[in-house]
Amino acid sequence: MAKQNGFFSTRLIAWYLKNKRDLPWRKTKEPYKIWLSEIILQQTRVLQGMPYYISFTSKYPTVHQLAAAKEEEVLKLWQGLGYYSRARNLHFTSKIVANELNGVFPQTYAELKKLKGVGDYTASAIASICFDKPTAVVDGNVYRVLSRVFNVALPINTGKGITYFKGLAQELIDHGQPGTYNQAVMEFGARYCVPQNPDCAHCIFNDKCEAFKKNKVSQLPVKLKTLKTKKRYFNYLVVVSEDGKTLLEQRKGKGIWQNLYQFPLVEASKDISEKQLIGTDGFKGFAETVSVKVITKHNDTPIVHKLSHQHLHTTFWIVETTALGEMGVPVSTVGTYPVPVLVSKFLDGFRLKIE
Template sequence: MLNFSKKLIHWYLQNKRELPWRQTKDPYRIWLSEIILQQTRVEQGMPYYFSFVETYPDVKALADAPEDDVLKLWQGLGYYSRARNLHATAKKVAYEHKGIFPDTYKELKKLKGVGDYTASAIASICFDEAAAVVDGNVYRVLSRIFGIDTPINSTPGAKEFKALAQELIDEKDPATFNQAIMEFGATQCKPKNPYCLHCPFNEGCIAFQQGKISDLPVKKGKIKVRDRFFNYLIFITPDGQTMLQQREGKGIWRGLFDFPLLETEKDLPEARFRESVNSLKITTKEKSIRFSDLPVEEVILQQRDPIIHKLSHQKLHVKFWVVKLSEAPGLQTIAYERLGDFAVPRVIDRFMEDFDFKDFL
């Protein structure tokens, strides 16, 4: 389509939103915004962008922060490996690149957490390199206008859309073109109820002309969601202390903190739970004790029905149990006033909002 980029940029200049990261070409801020915006809506990411810029004004400030602080600031945004990669890359740039970001797509892509999309975005926006971005918006816009039904989440699809975007990009102003096509997808060519009637491309839009707007883009395969059953143990000592553990391994919420946890195959009846929990090993800071060897005074279930917490690949059934101890356990404990210092999953943060330790002292 001749003139595509001209029309697109014209539309953009008249319709773009004023966003904080559009006021700068500073690679640190562009990089930060792009990581935050991965699989995340602008409105959801914006508050996090502000707090990161304020807390860590430059890449060195971020590099020198403790990882747990970065995780805490990221709390609630999800996909926490982004925060760990963000921190690792900040260290890399600060101390192996002398605080200067790489200035090409090829070099940017070598950074942790920077894939094809993000490398293209930074290279084009900060350094005017003609590297086409392909994100969810671009897939949608191109699949509809050009009537392409190749599944966007297939290898052929990825190649086809990337090549098309690269063909269409305005090599004189790749920064504006890339942001324009994404903005167009986000606010005009939306997933549901796009504004086709006053779309500048509707005459040439294959999907619109053929009434296939709701059929494009095509996405293959449905993800399966796994049910999991979590029983969180909120220990309470006579002097108002509780226990937290930091999650390790490869699963969800790696690096975040949560309460000692008994995971079960099903939603156990209360009696079965009280039986099973006895053999649970409680571990904080490398020391570990069997639940049954603890000075347990009382175990109180906090809700009859589990709290349902949905993730992209898991459906969590969560119960919280208060465990009153008659004396301090031989494990590391923390004062409940300090719970707010730790990055915790949303489901725990939300539960703590209307939970008062004082009720159990």
């Protein structure tokens, strides 16, 4: 027999049943809703994801309605949540399930993982919660709880660490109630064994926790640090035409905000003046298609929009032009397009000025 780790799941589940939050996705075992909730919650706090779960389940009660929607509509509902590939993959997979799988989700880890946007974590979560399969999840909470209770200092962002924690989690899972166990570890990590200043003195594991015994809780889990962020310089050309229209472009190809909309963009290598802007190739190309009358800088100092790996120093330029005709979209409809938060925040302030 291996290590005596039965205490772990036993205490954890007892704690969970007493302390768990009343969350909407805990009222169901429908694979569609569990899948939806797990995609929304990837790298996302419960409080941030909650309103999106409500609006998605309300607008698309089953996978069939989601599959019947247009991608742009899905992106619009996802707007503000970030990591937009999740929304694109969500929609793609909904069409697979609705049209090729007769609306029925796979029941095993291996089959679930074949779905786009469903990785190790999500496949384990759905298999355990919906179908009682003993597949252990490993998310940020699990890394933290296990690294502390068992004093494991392997970095969680290396292959060795990932493999080790996955194996440890799999050893610990309760085969009788795997879904409850998985949710219990995550809830415990999110609500009690928190990153900063956990209340170890009153913890259910304070007689077992190896990190607590050795006073190493604050040093775990170990995570190798990543590189610093890069700066980019965005100049958005906010066209306001004589016929009340503006120009929007959809971002294509690779990079951030794929398939979302934005104003025509001139990217530079530093903050630039109006004179410098007019001299860029990007602006010259733009000026070939529209007749520019007046340019006004909207924000005096660049707005710094922070993403995980880049800081976007952004200037919005109001560009008055002659009539755009069929080229433009009515300014009043801009709010119906999915746009990055950077653009949506600008619109919030800009509408007040022009109306």
